[in-house]
Amino acid sequence: MDRFECIQLRRFVGREWLLWLWFESEVFDATLTTKKHGAFGFWIEGRLVLSAGQETTTIKGTMPGQHREAKESLLRGKTPDLASLHLSWGGHDATFTLKAEATAIAGLKLPRKEPEDASPTEGVTEPARRPAKKKTAAAFADDEAHEDFYERMSVTQEIEEILEALYRDFLTLRLGPAWSSLVVPALEAWSTGTDVDADVYGAARNKAVASKK
Amino acid sequence: MRIAVAARRRHRFGLSVFFLREASFLAEPDLCERYAVPALRGSLTYSRFFVDGEVPEDFREKYMRAIRLRVIKPLVADEEDLERSGWSKLGEPFELDLTYDNVFYNEFIVLGLRTDRWQIPGPMLKARVREAEAAYLAKKGREKLGRKEKADLKESVARKLRKELSPVTRVVDFTWSLNEGVVRFFTHSEKAGIGMTELFHKTFGLRLIQQSPYTLAERIGLSKAHESAWQQIDVTVLAKES
Numbered sequence: 001m002d003r004f005e006c007i008q009l010r011r012f013v014g015r016e017w018l019l020w021l022w023f024e025s026e027v028f029d030a031t032l033t034t035k036k037h038g039a040f041g042f043w044i045e046g047r048l049v050l051s052a053g054q055e056t057t058t059i060k061g062t063m064p065g066q067h068r069e070a071k072e073s074l075l076r077g078k079t080p081d082l083a084s085l086h087l088s089w090g091g092h093d094a095t096f097t098l099k100a101e102a103t104a105i106a107g108l109k110l111p112r113k114e115p116e117d118a119s120p121t122e123g124v125t126e127p128a129r130r131p132a133k134k135k136t137a138a139a140f141a142d143d144e145a146h147e148d149f150y151e152r153m154s155v156t157q158e159i160e161e162i163l164e165a166l167y168r169d170f171l172t173l174r175l176g177p178a179w180s181s182l183v184v185p186a187l188e189a190w191s192t193g194t195d196v197d198a199d200v201y202g203a204a205r206n207k208a209v210a211s212k213k
Numbered sequence: 214m215r216i217a218v219a220a221r222r223r224h225r226f227g228l229s230v231f232f233l234r235e236a237s238f239l240a241e242p243d244l245c246e247r248y249a250v251p252a253l254r255g256s257l258t259y260s261r262f263f264v265d266g267e268v269p270e271d272f273r274e275k276y277m278r279a280i281r282l283r284v285i286k287p288l289v290a291d292e293e294d295l296e297r298s299g300w301s302k303l304g305e306p307f308e309l310d311l312t313y314d315n316v317f318y319n320e321f322i323v324l325g326l327r328t329d330r331w332q333i334p335g336p337m338l339k340a341r342v343r344e345a346e347a348a349y350l351a352k353k354g355r356e357k358l359g360r361k362e363k364a365d366l367k368e369s370v371a372r373k374l375r376k377e378l379s380p381v382t383r384v385v386d387f388t389w390s391l392n393e394g395v396v397r398f399f400t401h402s403e404k405a406g407i408g409m410t411e412l413f414h415k416t417f418g419l420r421l422i423q424q425s426p427y428t429l430a431e432r433i434g435l436s437k438a439h440e441s442a443w444q445q446i447d448v449t450v451l452a453k454e455s
Contacts, residue, residue, distance in 0.1 A: 006427050007425050007427045007428065010425070010426045010427040010430075010446070011425065011426060011427075012426075012448050013426035013427070013430075013446065014425070014426040016448075016449055017426065074451055074452075075451065075452055076452060077450075077452035096257075099401070101425075101426070102260070102401070102423075102424070102425060103424055103425060103426055103429050104259075104260055104261070104401060104424065105257070105258070105259065106258040106401065107256045107257075107258055108256055108257040108258070108259075109256045110256075110257070145253065146318055146319075148253065148254075149252065149253055149318055149321075149323070150318070150319070152252070152253070152257075153252075153321065153388065153390065156257065156397075157390075157393070160261070164429070164433065167429060167430075167433065168433050171430055171433065171435070171439065171443075172439070174446070175435070175438075175439040175442040175443055175446070176438075176439070176442070179449075184449060184451075187449075187451055188451055191451050
């Protein structure tokens with residue numbers, strides 16, 4: 001099998017990763033954890049697209065993953081193709097769309113940059129400020145623009161690191177015995193609407209992830 | 214004035230990028246701001262590529278020379294090329310005088326990948342070809358054109374129209390994080406991605422590997438046991454209904 005084939009034949013793993021993220025975000029009430037990052041908020045918000053071959057189901061809403069049609073689509077053989085996600089970590093919030101087969105990010109909205117001195121000072125009247133001028137393309141050469149760029153890239157890297165850590169944990173489960181003994185039964189129960197005991201699943205899952213390699 | 218003309222043409226033909234005879238007019242800030250610069254502002258849609266190979270120690274000088282050699286050469290109507298790509302300054306696609314300051318942002322190399330393409334609106338070309346054919350037939354006193362004559366006329370009309378119009382310009386932001394060995398290319402277009410990886414290889418002599426479930430697993434690194442399971446991995450089926 002050549003490299004191109006390997007890449008193409010593993011695209012479905014991206015869909016299973018997104019399925020697992022969706023499942024865990026529901027089971028753990030939108031709070032996921034990785035060893036490196038600790039706990040953070042993570043949930044599907046806005047749009048979820050499932051497909052199998054030519055058939056596609058798009059579900060929109062605040063909690064599309066909890067829509068009945070979403071689970072029914074799973075049981076009809078569809079798997080998540082893309083999902084709009086909300087990530088909340090370290091006082092930041094970001095939203096983006098994850099395209100499963102490419103593990104690619106689209107429409108990433110970064111946290112708004114807080115003004116350096118955001119806290120109002122009592123009794124002090126701020127001098128009236130001129131409204132900030134819209135930046136021209138030429139102005140991007142200056143230091144401030146460089147700083148904005150570093151800030152954007154730094155936050156983007158943090159988000160990517162979290163996603164990579166989640167993918168690492170997923171692969172540990174997916175490629176080990178816990179996938180068939182623990183995760184698949186839990187996925188099956190969850191997709192049919194049966195409650196999954198978050199504590200029991202969580203403990204077994206953490207043990208499997210910790211015992212990797 | 215020319216800007217207004219460009220805007221009118223854009224509106225008339227419904228094209229996404231405006232026509233301009235002289236790119237230098239795009240130094241006008243308002244016009245430049247029509248280009249999205251996701252690396253610098255707004256939301257980010259991008260593909261990640263992993264760099265395969267080592268960056269040389271004297272990379273700044275080497276890379277700067279190589280980048281300057283592959284800066285886009287704007288299309289000229291009389292030339293045969295209908296499309297051309299090359300590097301430009303990030304956020305300013307018509308700024309082709311690249312300097313260390315606008316290419317190296319600390320550990321990042323930042324550029325725009327600009328592609329110019331002649332794009333003559335179909336109805337306009339058809340109408341002009343019809344006119345030219347009628348004039349040619351009247352001049353020759355004939356009723357029909359040969360296949361070759363038709364093709365030659367069409368090419369001649371297209372060439373004339375190219376002189377009246379300007380190429381359509383598209384630009385995609387490119388950032389290379391040298392510390393991470395990661396390129397972020399701000400589009401999901403497959404065609405643009407292939408073009409960029411080819412230009413990257415020509416410029417820097419290094420290969421790029423696009424992120425996918427397979428290549429991301431490679432980058433993360435798998436244990437021997439997982440490696441073997443990875444080779445035999447099969448789809449999980451949850452479906453209960455036929």
